[in-house]
Amino acid sequence: MAKEAQSEIQDPIIRVRDITVQFGTTRVLDGLNLDVKRGEILGFVGPSGAGKSVLTRTIIGLVPKVAGSIEVFGVDLDSSSTSQRRNVERRWGVLFQQGALFSSLTVGQNIQFPMREYLRVSQRLMDEITMAKLTMVGLKPEVAERFPSELSGGMIKRVALARALSLDPDLVFLDEPTSGLDPIGAGDFDELVRTLQRTLGLTVFMVTHDLDSLYTACDRIAVLGNGKIIAAGSIADMQASQHPWLRQYFHGKRARAVMG
């Protein structure tokens, strides 16, 4: 048991090899390699339009790739059987940039949707787990009765996170979780991700533009540029890097403000 756990820690939870994604003649990702380790929060940064969301969507399987392989939980997603793939999908949760809550369902029904599909449990347990998830993401139980159109931007993000966590996944993808939130709300959200990662033992793949998030929430940072990972490492490694874009990003006016 302990041995198994040891090997799992060393094995990357996501292993991306030589991935190439092309839209028409534009090559967005070009032979990209990336490992995400178990239990870490990986911050994924890069200039706007560099293909951060594209990589996320490629890993999840929403964008087809031209070449390369993706392994999640040690399962190669190209050669896996349907049942293997479903099993993998059950173990990850995705928070989309705009929340992507189902607008015709209440918040409670949104959170229960994956449970209803995958688990055969009583309505009572689903209701109670919904309350637990809402409490975890810092919302009041009354929110469960509301519809997504009645929520504020910050609440939508929180509910979307609760839905992503609904099946207790091992891995969560967060696509710009703090964009559109006020700095205090964004700070709270970072704190929340951090806490949840500790409590639930999550691995978090976070696409972000938010320097604060990188400093406070992330264990490791990967930088995307020209369709490749141009750097990966701790925040200190990033600051020490001589790459022109990285220098600008981590030593610009905003970065200095964050570092104080």
Next chain:
Amino acid sequence: MNSDPKLERITKGNALALCATGTWTASFAPVLERMVADAEKLAGTPQSIFIDVSEVAKLDTFGAWLIERLRRSLTQGTVEAQIAGLSANYSSLVDEVRRVRATPVVDGSTITISGMMEQIGRAVAGVAGTVAGLVDMLGAVLAAGFRVLIHPRSFRLTSTVHHMEQVCWRAVPIIVLITFLIGCIIAQQGIFHFRRFGADIFVVDMLGVLVLREIGVLLVAIMVAGRSGSAYTAELGSMKMREEIDALRTMGFDPIEVLVLPRMLALVLALPILAFLGAMAALYGGGLVAWLYGGVEPEAFLLRLRDAISIDHFIVGMVKAPVMAAVIGIVACVEGLAVQGSAESLGQHTTASVVKGIFFVIVMDGVFAIFFASIGM
């Protein structure tokens, strides 16, 4: 690595210990729930209760919550159930679920007589609201129209032409095809029944009057309501959902002037053209069937048609067309602007737009029939 979860009971004198083992995760949730429910029932009245979780291999929110649920239901009076042997990894998770207030969700949707009466009342009030909304929109469109007449530069010609293409030009093939077929069917049925009286030739009278006065314009209006009314509602509705209409307003544009007026104008111009084309296609189809099926020669058909119909019939049909177009356009735009945030709402309003559009077109047709009868046209 995954092992079936178990919950064992050990009773020692007045103390009860429940030992949880195995994997307490979402995948085993149904089994876990049953075990916990059994353990709750068989608890009895011990003096002290322990829930030992030291042998739990894996724990997630589902497992942690079920242990918490067990703890809460076993805690009665002065005896508090304790959780023992919690490993450091899971303590924060268990603490987290301890904070959860399990308020059962009350489903308030029970059917009562007063509730049904209330719904009827709301529906009736809703009808009045619909009519008020239509009149409101008519006024707004007319006001915008007058503003544009005073300042012709603010008229959106490009948009109007674009909508003309969508509503009129692109609708021609389908409208001509369907009215042609309807013309054929009317002529065939007419000949089939009139032949018994030896009155074959009167099929031309019936076809001419029916097509020019009623069928041509009514059929085309219904098709336009289904084709373009729904499109207008969906376009305006999704713009409303994405706050595009609010954006227009904040930039100082009037959405009625920018979005509704060009659409209305396009529709009001398009429907008479389409109704005319439809009527011609129906007459052509009817004439073809009268010739091939009924043996009425084209020359005889045209001669008879000239005697049977007057310009009045044609005018009656054409006068109705723009009014019906205005009704369809107003209904579609009102519904489009009434769309709320959800995808479901968009669907509901698009349906309502078509249903109401067709309903009002038929009502208008009835009103026109009475009007023309009383002025003798």
